[in-house]
Amino acid sequence: MPETENRRLRPKISRQIVLPWKKSLAMAVSSLKIRFLRSLITIFSLVLAIAFLCFTLTNTAIARELYRLHGNMALPLLIQAGYLFDPATATINAGPKELWLMVLSLLVCTVGIVNAQLMSVTERFREIGIMKCLGALDRIILRLFLIEATILGIFGAGVGCLLGMLAAWGGAFLNYNTFDCSEIALLPLLAEASRAWGMGIGLSILGVLYPAILAAKLQPVIVMKEEY
């Protein structure tokens, strides 16, 4: 009898637990604001890594621009600065050291985000358990964490990009002052910066995936335990 009873229930209730997007967004924003310090800690490594990434990418773009504008005249300086020149395709690329540092910093940053998010989830065990007692579905919890991470990514990586770009432009003014830089096109530089930005947002989301799944899978009964 319970089986048929359950089947009778099923179509009626399958879509009845909801959290509208607007409300999810509002909750995520207020959660980030209230835990501002924790949010800062979470994005700290992201800001640094994306600043470095954006700095390196923008620098390379500036180098390319210089080569485009001044051709072989600029080459000695660029090669001295560590860039690789591929004569076959006539392109300037970042040196292996820079590439290696970029990859390394992104790795460290991802580990940093995962670590900070795990701590943040642990701090919120009780809160998540309460939401589950009130009927929250796994995917509602998951979504809240993903939205928070996306917002953190947009801001953290955004700040990182700004810092990186400023540093790269400042450096270019100092290092390449013997050349006429007024013709440098902005677009390729901004394209590199937005690549770094997108990468940062992606990493922020990637870093929260495991902690968020952990949070979503929490059992509501944990609210009964004293230790959280």
Add this chain to the structure above:
Amino acid sequence: METHHIIRVVGVTKAFSLGKMPVQVLKGVDLNVATGEYLSIMGPSGSGKSTLFNIIGGLDKPTSGRVFIDEVDISQLDAYELAWLRNRKIGYIFQTFNLIPVMTALENVTLPMIFAGMPGDHAVDKGRKLLGDVGLGERFLHKPSELSGGQQQRVAIARALANDPAIILADEPTGNLDSTTGGEIIALLQKMSRERNVTIISATHDFKMLSVSDRVVWILDGRIDKIELRDELKISLGTIQERHEPARP
């Protein structure tokens, strides 16, 4: 007229495995609860009250046995249906209040309504009204940390009533409150259960709870020791208190 049993507990056992040794906490509990009843579960610490509470409320699964809520076996429910059950059918009240610390009283009360798909302004209206009903009309914008224990428990009661549940489960709702405040909370629970015909099951150490209960279930070491009706209680209440009260700090 046949009484309608909103909850039926049939042969529920629960074992926890601590390391290699399984600990049998519930050893076969059978219990029927009538709609609108105020039921108290009494018993010494560690007798399994909270464990039974969690199982009846769908927060935990029994090792064996079944729990029927409105004749639906809740062990057969999938994640969505369980969430629906927690959202609509049951309101929980805990010893430690368990409000969400970063949300205001009103936000805490409206959250279950939002989950239930109620439009925001309706939820706010209803939340304000519920907070008024529990005597917190003015303090809806305060965070839990800015409220006293008794006030927090009032918010929790308002939240438990948010989606007009059929059942309220309360695990030691007065456990963290002083005697007077505890008495007020008990009176409030009783008032709510009368007005709304909500079934209340409350695990408790608090003897003040007995006088408002329709029935008291005494649990001892994972089994039901005895079930007493209110009338029988009145007679034995004096001796109960004599027997138990001195042992309490």
